């Protein structure tokens with residue numbers, strides 16, 4: 312199937328999941344995760360109506376960005392783990408950083424955004440499964456509090472919500488408790504009405520589990536394989 316056909320099918324499944332949960336499908340953004348795929352594949356997805364893209368390596372995207380300048384209303388999200396020494400470049404290339412997991416990284420991104428006179432949307436990545444090898448901040452970590460309460464003074468960043476990658480399992484139903492946990496955490500933070508902290512976005516769900524994520528309240532699903540096909544192993 313073509314990229315456009317894959318996207319049409321995913322949109323239908325998003326509609327079905329939203330319907331089951333009594334939600335409006337318009338409240339769910341389909342992000343196309345284009346890492347490892349060339350600019351031509353991104354253009355195909357753009358032509359099929361996608362406007363939000365996810366990439367996970369700064370250098371890789373820097374190489375493609377030149378070729379994609381014409382897509383002026385596309386939004387580029389950095390969804391992979393980001394080292395502080397790449398923060399300045401990421402702030403230049405992307406409109407949003409979905410993987411913020413420390414105040415130090417937020418500060419570096421703020422510096423980068425300032426030097427390009429732009430506002431950068433950021434999402435806090437939560438390690439819901441508590442896996443030691445995974446990036447993201449633990450929900451119980453003081454670092455989460457640090458990020459939330461110091462956000463207001465980073466004037467070039469806008470905190471927009473939470474992102475997570477649950478522990479991988481074959482069965483998408485096993486991810487449900489993790490999605491549920493992230494939604495509860497989002498609701499708790501939102502209820503505090505912290506200055507300059509929006510919790511409007513709940514980014515969760517990938518190719519194999521996006522329907523379950525939508526049933527649990529996801530507002531952004533990040534889909535790679537189901538749109539572009541299997542990625543080559545690096």
Ligand SMILES: *Cc1c(COP(=O)(O)O)cnc(C)c1O
Nearest residue numbers: 344367390517518533534535536
């Ligand atoms: C690669 C990636 C995805 C997409 O994964 P698929 O299983 O190919 O849909 C989503 N989110 C993040 C953070 C990723 O790195």
